Each structure stands twice: as structure tokens, then as C-alpha cells.
Amino acid sequence: MTRIDIPRDSLFGKDNLPYGVFSVAGGEPRVGVRAGDHVVDLAAALGDDVFARSSLNAFMARGYDFWTGTRRRIGDLIAGDVPDAAVHPVSEVRLHLPVEIADYVDFYASEHHASNLGRLFRPDAEPLLPNWKHLPVGYHGRAATVVVSGTDIVRPKGQRKAPAETEPTFGECRRLDIEAELGFLVGTGSPLGSAVPAAEFSRRVFGAVLVNDWSARDIQAWEYVPLGPFLGKSFATSISPWVVPLQALQAARVPTPVQDPRPLPYLREDEPWGLDIDLSVSWNGEEVSRPPYRTMYWSPAQMLAHLTVNGASTRTGDLYASGTISGPEKAQRGAFIELTWGGKEPVRVGGEERTFLEDGDEVVISATAPGADGGRIGFGEVRGRILPAVS
């Protein structure tokens, strides 16, 4: 038996306990929980086959009461001795995509981000479009290309046409960008023809991950009218391997910014709440931005209520992301197109002036939030390196 020693300042203490899917050399992927610098094999420790799977989906589908009970059992377990065979140093495991993604939706919930992009793309008009403060604008992305942190990102090819060019050309993306986001994973689905009220958010949503929604800005700019982003986004979306349970984010709840005009009734909550999560974006090892999730205009519960108000069904494994998180300050912008103002204001990275991503670049997004014990909890990171386009 092993007593898991969790350092007092660990970001993965007993008030966090995120879930993931791991494997050890020669073994099959299975569900684990992270405690300090260790991973506990839940099928081995709790004796329930729902954890002997290659994704969290079966566990998530069991529903809120089972999630709560499991979290309590894990708390009891790690307070005592854990069977040796169920404990692995996190440095010795491989982490996999934690969830089989059903549908993927991406929102656009940061007022600062939407305003910045409006100023960049439509300099002579109001930065926010008329619908923006009335509903959380969103669209569907490609579920197949959601990949786990650490997956290399091959520079996409496609059609681009700069405003000054008369014809489109085909070739490598020249304006490859990131979007630092938070993603929410639906645990318990809802049937076709029924809406999920905002108040049901906490019972439906299992947890949160970090998201990097890689974006090919030149491809996107040429293709996106009138039906929205398609190939400019669909080549890859990276998520962090640890799913932070919603129940670990209680202490991180903060009110959203004031919503004016008042949203329509289906989007109202007694008190719409966001999350006080601090993100950090590193470019080749240098922090270039600290996006604050607390500045997001629309709440996670409002996004889910909107997504289903037309009767659309949800499924275990649905991922919906917040859209780029950008705060009011320049050093809080979650996409390089904003940070470098369309490439016109380079940032210094490793002593060089940089605008968009170059081959070999690596981006790491990490985040922490207040924990229940007065300390902080961590999301870990979502990491990706750019490989050259396939010739």
C-alpha cells in the first residue's frame, strides 16, 4: 500500500482531483484521477469497470449523483493507503484524449475579443454586431479533429486571398494563430425537442478543460462568408488531458460582467456566474499573455441554455468552448491576431519579432483557479508544436 504525498502547494490537491485517461508502458488506456504528482487507476482502486475504459464517457454518462459519490470516495481513498498497483507517478504515464467528443460547438463569449476582431476586420463600423449582446454567438466545429495536448499540429494548406490580391492561391497557411479558450464537457445529455434551462448547468456539465482552437487566419478570412469558419479551424483543436470537475470550481465562481441589455428570460440566471480562472499563454517558453476568464460576458450556463433552446439534443461527450478569452489589456489577449493587431505590432519572443506562428514554434496554455482550501487548483496545460506543412 502507498500513502500519496501531496505537497501543500500542489495545484492538484484534494480540492482539485481532475480526471483523465492514461496508460502505462504496454497497458491499455484507462481512467485515472490526478492527486499531486500521481495518477490513481480508478478501476484498480475502486473496483468499478466503468473506469476500465479508454474514455471518460461511460463514467460521465452515469450522471451527477455518481460523479459526486465518486469524488467523495476518491477523497476517502487518498486520505488513507492506496494499493500500490493503482498508483503511478504522473511522469511515467502517457495521457490520452480524455473524452470521445460527440458534437463540438465554439462560442464567441468574450466582449473584448469580439470587439478587437470587429475593429480589425470592419474598421469603419461598430465593433460589435447587433446580435452580440443579445445571444451567445456560436457555431459548430469539427469533432473528429479535437486532439489531446502534445499532439503536433501540421501547418494546414488551403485557399487564401489577401485583400490586395485579385485571385486566390493555394498553399501553406501564412497566418497561423491560436485561440486560448475554456471548454465544457457535457456529462448527461438531453433529448431532442427539449431545452436545458440555465439552472441545470451544474447537473449536466461534468467538467472543464483548456482549449487551443488553432486558427488559419488567411484561410478563414477568404472562406468564412456567408456560412462561417470551416477549414480555417477544422484542421485541429487541442484540449488539455485533465478534466477539472465542475465540483472543483465552486470557489472560482464570480459574477459575470453586468449584462446590458438584460438578456431574454431563457438566458437569465438568478446570478449569472463566470469563473475566476487565470490563463497563461507561453510562446516558445516565454509568457506572452494572461487571459482572465472572469471577464467573459456570457456565462457557461447561458451558453448551454442557448445551445439547446431550439430543442437541439445534447449527448455525453459534447464539448462546447467559450471562444477566445481576451481581457481589456493588451497583455490579456488570447489570440495572436489581437496581440499583434493583425500582424502590425509584432511581439518579442526569444529575442525575435514575431507575429504569427512559424514552423517549430510551441505554444503552451496553462491555467489556475482558486481552490476550496484557500490555495489554488490547476488545469495543467494544453501544448502543441507546429510542424511544417506536408509537401
Add this chain to the structure above:
Amino acid sequence: MTRIDIPRDSLFGKDNLPYGVFSVAGGEPRVGVRAGDHVVDLAAALGDDVFARSSLNAFMARGYDFWTGTRRRIGDLIAGDVPDAAVHPVSEVRLHLPVEIADYVDFYASEHHASNLGRLFRPDAEPLLPNWKHLPVGYHGRAATVVVSGTDIVRPKGQRKAPAETEPTFGECRRLDIEAELGFLVGTGSPLGSAVPAAEFSRRVFGAVLVNDWSARDIQAWEYVPLGPFLGKSFATSISPWVVPLQALQAARVPTPVQDPRPLPYLREDEPWGLDIDLSVSWNGEEVSRPPYRTMYWSPAQMLAHLTVNGASTRTGDLYASGTISGPEKAQRGAFIELTWGGKEPVRVGGEERTFLEDGDEVVISATAPGADGGRIGFGEVRGRILPAVS
């Protein structure tokens, strides 16, 4: 043993043989093939468990050579006597969603449809946007809400704002519409980071279905800038239960309309080909439109090549649809917003003037194409009835 009698003028003769998923009273769903007015239980007839499933996915994943061999075996089988237990009258089975949908993409490949919508929504500008003739415009839809023909469609609710209104309101969709489309099902997926050349279309795509992409025009018009359609489409997309194998559509191949300007190399084919499929749209039992698939500008192979040119992976069960099929004539338009010119030119249905769908209305889309034997083959139908919104 039973000899299946197929009438000579059947739309489901031995040159068609579409696949579906059926069940009989008290039985589990399983894969069948339609021959005349009968369904043959393939697991029972061919003794392969790949057909004892509730979707075609496992069969589709076996790949092109297996599809070809199975079609040949079925041809031999129905030329002789078939075990009684494997044969069911089509009137006695229930048909299910034939495929577990992975990702769903909807294109916009009809020049007449895109031009009509351009004239309706942007009357003072060029009807086609600058990118339209350079790439097949498309976007991702919601896979969870793809339903089989016969599923009732609950009128969606959502935010709408007519141009003359100053604020959006919440309520029932007032401009509920159809989109008559053809859908293609990917059988053999492709890995992340690789493009599927247009020439691989016939080995990757398993078959085709009819699609009705139900559309809430008022919700869509308010929400869709800048990220495209979302709740205006995501409440339901109906598909026909019979998947017509691509191999049954050889005789239906026709050249696409001339593509000018010449597409970029990744979209070129030796001879881009479309399909000579005649659709029929019935509204409460009256035919109101006959959309001709042969008029579609972009070919099915070009759509697949475009969808993957950025390295996006595909999976068994991916559905991509053509977008609304509209021909040059008014009576060939595949959406009511075009047919009634935004509601300003009602059509007569059952002695009444109608524009958009009312509660209780039923729409049936059917289609036929030339078959290998000089006759015609059928797609069957995709049917849906509008139920009142949930109060």
C-alpha cells in the same frame, strides 16, 4: 426458401439494392438490403455478424473491396432462393437511422440556390460572394440531431428580430423552411494531416441519402453573423432510411456544369461529374418542386477534396450534404424561401396560399435516377411532419 419477386419497373431492382437498418416487431435493429418490396436480413442471409448491428458503420468501415464483394454476393443471393427467415415485406419492418453520424458538414453547392439567397438577402449587391466560384463553401452542422425520415419535427423556438423591429424577441419560429439536399456518407475514413484527393472519392464514399435540412429562417437571419448558421439549423436534419450505394449510381453520372474560373489544382478532376438525380418535393401531398441534382456546380468529389485539403481527418459515418438543390426554373427550387421569394409570392397548397411551414404540415422529398438496366432506381423518401412548439 423464398424467391423474391421484383416487379420489372421497381425502383428497387437489382441495379439499386440500397442498404438500411430495420427491425421487426420485438426484434433488434439490424442491417438489411432492399430488393423490390422486400427487405433481406443480411446477417441471416450471408452469415456475417458485421450486419447484425444497429448501424451500417461496421460494414462501411470494412472498405471498398468488401462493399463490392457484398454487392456481388447479394446479386447472386436474390437471383436464387433466399431463406424465409431472412426476408421481410418492407411494409412490415420499421426503418431506423441507418448510420451513426460522426461529423456532419453541409455545403452550398448550387449556383442557383446561392444566387437566389444572395438576391433575397443582399438585393443591392452581386448575388454570389467573391469566394463562391473558387471553393465549395460549407460549414459544420450538428451530428446529434440528424434523424431518420418519419421523425416528427417540433417547431423550434429562439430569438428572432425582423429588420423593422428594434429588439429581438423570443418565441416560435415563424419562417420554418425545408432544404432539399443530397447527402454523402463516408465509409472509409482518412487520418489527420492528410488530404483526400478528388480521385479517391469512389473508394471513400459508401453511398448517398436524401436530406431535408430543416431551417428556421427568422432565427438564422438574426444569429448568423459572423460565424454562420447555428440554432437556425441545429434542431433537426432528416435523412432517408435507404443508403443508395455509390456503385448503384454509375449510370447517373453526368458532367457538372462548366466551372469557370477553372478551379485550383486540388479541386480538379479529369472530368468533374455530378449525378442526374431528379428530386421531388411534396407539401401536404402536392408536388411543389422538382429540384434537378444535375445542375449542381460543385461535384461530390470536389466537396470531399475541399473538406480534407487542410488535413482534417474523416471518419466512417461522416455525412456531408450538398446544400439546397435548386435548378434555374422557379418550380425547381429546393427551399420554400426561394420558391415563395422570401414569403412574398405564396404557392397554392391544398387550395390555400402558403409561404412557410404551418403546424401539421408534412413534407416528403423523394428522388429517382437512371439505373444500370435502362430503368430507374429510387432513393425512397425523407418525410417529416411539423409538430407545434413545446409550450
